[in-house]
Amino acid sequence: MSLSKKIVLLGHFGVGKSSLIRRFVEDTFTDNYKVTIGVHILKKEVEVTDKTIVNLIIWDLEGNDDIANTRPSYMLGTNGIIYVYDLTRPTTYQDLKKDLDFIKTNYANIPIKVVGNKKDLVTNVFLKENEDAFQPYTDFFTSAKKNTKVDKMFSTLAKDLIL
Amino acid sequence: MNQEDKLKVLKDILLTDEREYASSIHKKIKILEETVNKKNNLSEKVDPIIEDRLQEFIKEIPKTLGPTITETLKSEIKNSQDAVVEAMYPILGRMIKKYIQNEIQVLSEKINQQLNNTFSFKNLKRKIKSKMSGVSEADLIINELQQTKLNQFLVIEKGSGLLISKYSKTDDIDEEMVAGMLTAIKSFVEDAFKSNNQELELINYETYSIYIQNFSSYYIAVAISGVFQAEHRSKLEDKLLDFAQNVINKTDLKNTESLTKKLKAYFSNEFI
Numbered sequence: 001m002s003l004s005k006k007i008v009l010l011g012h013f014g015v016g017k018s019s020l021i022r023r024f025v026e027d028t029f030t031d032n033y034k035v036t037i038g039v040h041i042l043k044k045e046v047e048v049t050d051k052t053i054v055n056l057i058i059w060d061l062e063g064n065d066d067i068a069n070t071r072p073s074y075m076l077g078t079n080g081i082i083y084v085y086d087l088t089r090p091t092t093y094q095d096l097k098k099d100l101d102f103i104k105t106n107y108a109n110i111p112i113k114v115v116g117n118k119k120d121l122v123t124n125v126f127l128k129e130n131e132d133a134f135q136p137y138t139d140f141f142t143s144a145k146k147n148t149k150v151d152k153m154f155s156t157l158a159k160d161l162i163l
Numbered sequence: 164m165n166q167e168d169k170l171k172v173l174k175d176i177l178l179t180d181e182r183e184y185a186s187s188i189h190k191k192i193k194i195l196e197e198t199v200n201k202k203n204n205l206s207e208k209v210d211p212i213i214e215d216r217l218q219e220f221i222k223e224i225p226k227t228l229g230p231t232i233t234e235t236l237k238s239e240i241k242n243s244q245d246a247v248v249e250a251m252y253p254i255l256g257r258m259i260k261k262y263i264q265n266e267i268q269v270l271s272e273k274i275n276q277q278l279n280n281t282f283s284f285k286n287l288k289r290k291i292k293s294k295m296s297g298v299s300e301a302d303l304i305i306n307e308l309q310q311t312k313l314n315q316f317l318v319i320e321k322g323s324g325l326l327i328s329k330y331s332k333t334d335d336i337d338e339e340m341v342a343g344m345l346t347a348i349k350s351f352v353e354d355a356f357k358s359n360n361q362e363l364e365l366i367n368y369e370t371y372s373i374y375i376q377n378f379s380s381y382y383i384a385v386a387i388s389g390v391f392q393a394e395h396r397s398k399l400e401d402k403l404l405d406f407a408q409n410v411i412n413k414t415d416l417k418n419t420e421s422l423t424k425k426l427k428a429y430f431s432n433e434f435i
Contacts, residue, residue, distance in 0.1 A: 004339065006323045038351060041324075041343035057325060057343050073350030077323020
């Protein structure tokens with residue numbers, strides 16, 4: 001059985017949304033930052049069980065410093081959300097709770113994965129020291145550059161989508 | 164045995180090894196001389212070595228000389244644009260001329276074919292149309308030849324942009340990504356114009372058009388090649404409305420296979 005599901009990636013500018021998608025879909029990474037304008041769409045099939053394949057249609061939305069300004073029409077019919085923040089820039093996670101509340105209020109019952117990206121640039125000590133800011137909300141600490149937990153994050157969401 | 168003979172015997176005893184060594188050296192020099200002086204022998208020995216070095220050199224050229232050659236070519240082209248244009252112009256001119264000649268010939272053959280069917284009903288109809296509309300018969304024929312071709316049909320869920328069904332005669336696009344991007348473009352345009360109950364209906368891309376027929380929960384996007392005028396648009400709209408109202412039902416929208424079959428059957432004629 002094959003199912004198509006739409007997922008969107010949200011978060012501030014430059015947190016690595018496009019890099020995570022590129023790593024997941026094409027298994028590549030580049031240090032050259034190119035800002036996403038509007039939306040970019042890619043897809044990848046994920047085998048979640050022996051008999052079920054989820055065809056993820058991934059909408060890479062342009063970064064937005066205020067999540068409330070995300071174009072609502074891009075969010076229509078979304079089956080899953082990935083919220084990405086940058087572990088090295090506090091401005092991208094200082095309103096984490098507020099942003100997640102906004103998502104849960106406006107897109108109720110949609111599975112969300114919260115991701116702290118650029119793990120390769122911080123130490124475990126740093127994560128421990130900032131546990132209060134990250135741990136209650138974060139599902140995965142990823143690194144698109146080092147390919148840390150990227151596949152795991154997408155495939156876990158894909159599994160949640162068929163539950 | 165005199166002194167001389169004794170000396171000779173002594174020499175023989177003492178210098179046997181040296182003589183043998185000298186003789187073997189002599190033989191080796193002889194072989195070397197033969198190898199060096201005879202072309203065939205020399206090339207047999209040297210050719211494989213040169214060949215290996217040459218192959219290595221060829222392999223290394225793109226790495227070592229490639230960037231320099233590219234840079235040189237770039238700067239040469241930049242600095243001598245007039246010379247490049249002068250050199251290219253006759254070649255491009257000939258190519259374009261040949262292409263146009265070929266296209267005109269094809270068109271002329273088609274027009275002749277149409278005119279030869281003088282007694283056909285279609286021809287008679289065209290003559291009457293020409294008389295009544297004032298448009299020349301030739302223009303009408305050319306118009307007929309530029310037929311509008313329906314290339315691809317995508318049935319897309321509104322909002323999510325997920326592909327419900329597709330029917331296409333060629334497999335040159337990734338329909339799922341196109342469906343998503345079309346939906347994103349549609350959403351953007353509709354948001355940007357802040358228009359209530361107005362929706363994007365047509366996208367033109369050089370010789371291609373994408374016609375969008377909106378329904379409540381889905382829309383059908385049709386990729387069209389050729390001339391797409393108001394008349395064609397109206398006909399296509401009628402067909403799509405008829406398809407949505409009389410051919411498919413709600414269950415088909417959840418069953419990709421059955422919807423694809425129905426699309427294929429209903430739009431089997433690729434011309435409007």
